Amino acid sequence: MRPALPRTAVLCATVLLPALALAHGEAGDHAHAGFTAGFAHPFTGIDHLAAMLAVGLWSALHTPRPWLAPLTFVGLLLAGALLAAAGAVAELGATVEPMIAASLLVFGLLLAARLSLSAGLGAALVGGFALFHGLAHGSELAGAAAWSGMVLATALLHATGLWIGLALRQMRLESERGAAAVRMSVQAPQLAGAALATLGAAMLAGGWLA
Template sequence: MTSSLSTSSTRLFVRAGAALCLGALPLLASAHGTDAAHAHTGFAEGLAHPYTGLDHLAAMLAVGLWSGSGASRRAWVAPLSFVGLMLAGVLLAAGGWALPAIEPMIATSLLALGLLLAARQQLPAPVAAALVGGFALFHGAAHGMELGDSAAAVTGMLLGTASLHLMGWLAGRSLQQRHGWVTRAAGLGVAVFGSALLLA
């Protein structure tokens, strides 16, 4: 009884997350075209921001899916590392530190995360944290340039990111036993998307 309720709740949450992602699709055009005059300054804008860039959206869901599919025994390590080091990237950007090759590194993160997810590759927790966290620095730097120095917007963005990780993790947990091919297909899709961005 409890198991069926848990499965039902997970499916409902995943469907709600998918609907939220689809609802954000009209905003994709503004993903990286934001300049200082259009910087997000409020909590709500920051919360929605991770949903408005397809590259960030794919990376954050991939981290959650990979973690939920058994990336390491401590499934929370990679998402927590991503959020923490993404904040570091935001702070670096806000402080005027310019990381090199931000867009190519974001594309590389999609390629790497997609391949890890497609292969359902397990890594030791410290390695998973370092890999995901390293990529998160570049995602954070990109967000930081768009969000400016608004603490409310950054807080919202971190919560939005965590929500995407949670959706991905729940989906990964739900699919890993009987429908592992879905996560593999999703991983291949993310990897192809990353490759396309690198070649563009």
């Protein structure tokens, strides 16, 4: 059964995915509490949002178990938030933003190169970066309710990426839809990945020059 998602919307969302990261949410000066604050948080840091969508998209297109990398990301995101609450940011703070930028670069390259990894290796790679995303979120959120909202929002973003990826994969299988549609289903994630990798590289360069 093919996903009930309009193909135009799928392709547009995929191509525009990295463009969302051109705007960056402002970090708060203090930790925010409450489920609503936690749920909103991944959407206000657009680099986080783009990374989470990219993980779902890449997992759907290029891993044998698409659910594993997103699930690992969610688990280690929460672990990173708990480490931040325990004071880990004081020791690792200087590495958090560079690692988030590096995650955009790596996730973008994975999409652009259409690189397939084993389920375990893909989950390990994604999970390592997720820890730093969690440290960033955890330094700005406080309490179980906020962390629960953060986890739910992250899972929904991964699910959205997976949904788009599965729809694109289905388009490739439907050869009767025509060669142009098949080409677009291949090229759109590559274009999105290239743009995301470029953004990650620019963020890294900006951090080094600052």
